[in-house]
Amino acid sequence: MEHLSEAQLAVDDVEADQLLELAVDAARRGGGLAESARRAGVDVAATKTNDLDVVTRADIEVENLIRETILAQRPQDGFLGEETDEVPGHDDLTWLVDPIDGTVNYLYGDPGYAVSIAAYRRGTPLVGVVYGPALDELWAARSGGGATLNGLPVRTAGSVSPAQPLLATVFDYDPTARVRQMRRLADSAVVIRDVRVSGSTALDLCRVAAGRVDVFCTDSVHWWDVGAGIVIAREAGCQAWARQDPVSRHVSCVVSNPTVSESVLSSLGYAVVPSC
Structure with missing residues (x-):
């Protein structure tokens, strides 16, 4: 393994701080636009996998505003967002963006939605920002720099019930996958304390970071859903695993309070390995 000099490390820290500053600015801009549009009235533009997936x-x-904000300053970077075409980069840094994570909440007027922005270099997470404008919550982290909520440090405390964790999850829009997930949840009922389904993966990962829930797990998301939240949760002291299915392209993800044992996590039925 290459050992970096103090000067190289300092440059990396400076770059990471700049990336985080840009991510925060883009998230605030995007969140402001989303909240203004929500107050004016939400219009469904299209559906994706089925009528439930709007x-x-x-x-x-x-997403267009966020992409323009980021690429105006860093035109060499790649950009992978949920709603628009991928922009190939000219270097090895890619931005992962979910413009409104929790679209169904957004559609129904529920404040539990967020802008999620992450920057990864060659698969290694550098920064993550999750901004819930209606909740007035700005979660941010950079690799090695810790996590914050509205500028204050976030560090995960031990769970109050690690042997029976409070679980958060989300469900797929595909009916067959949803039945499978429901059955898995039913099998886990004797292990968990209770379950929470907030409708926003990005915010759920931040809630694990803050100790509001003990575990988040699913097998039906994408990298733009979890990219930022993984950085924030890890920097807050959580355990996090994720991997992508090569066929479906869905990402399986488990993020956990550090006091929840791997044996308890494995009993939930999500077989993921460290990969990001």
């Missing part, structure tokens, strides 16, 4: 006009507008 895209609002604001999803597209917010």
Whole structure:
């Protein structure tokens, strides 16, 4: 393994701080647009996998604003967002963006939605920002720099019930996958304390970071859903695993309070390995 000099490490820290500053600015801009559009009235622009999987006009507008904000300063970077075409980069850094994570919440007027922005280099997480404008919550982290909520440090405390964790999850829009997930949840009922389904993966990962829930797990998300939250949770002291199915392209993800044992986690039925 190459050993970096103090000067090289300092440059890396400076770059990471700059990336985080840019991510925060883009998230605030995107979140402001999303909240203004929500107050004006939400319009469904299209559906994706089925009629339940909706895209609002604001999803597209917010992603375009975020992409323009980031690439105006860093035109050499790649950009992978949920709603628009991928932009190949000219170096090895890629931005992962979910413009409105929790679109169904957004559609129904629930404040539990967020802008999620992460920067990864060659698969290694550098920064993550999750901004819930309606909740007035800005979660941010950079690799090695810790995690914050509205500028204050976030560090995960031990769970109050690690042997029976409070579980958060999300469900797939595909009916067959949803039945499978429901059965898995039923099998886990005797192990967990209770279950929470908030509708926003990005915010759920931040809730694990803050100790509001003990475990988040699913097998039906994408990298743009979890990219930022994984950085924040890890920097807060959580355990995090994720991997992508090569066929479906879905990402399986488990993020956990550090006091929850691997044996308890394995009993939940999500077989993931450290990969990011």
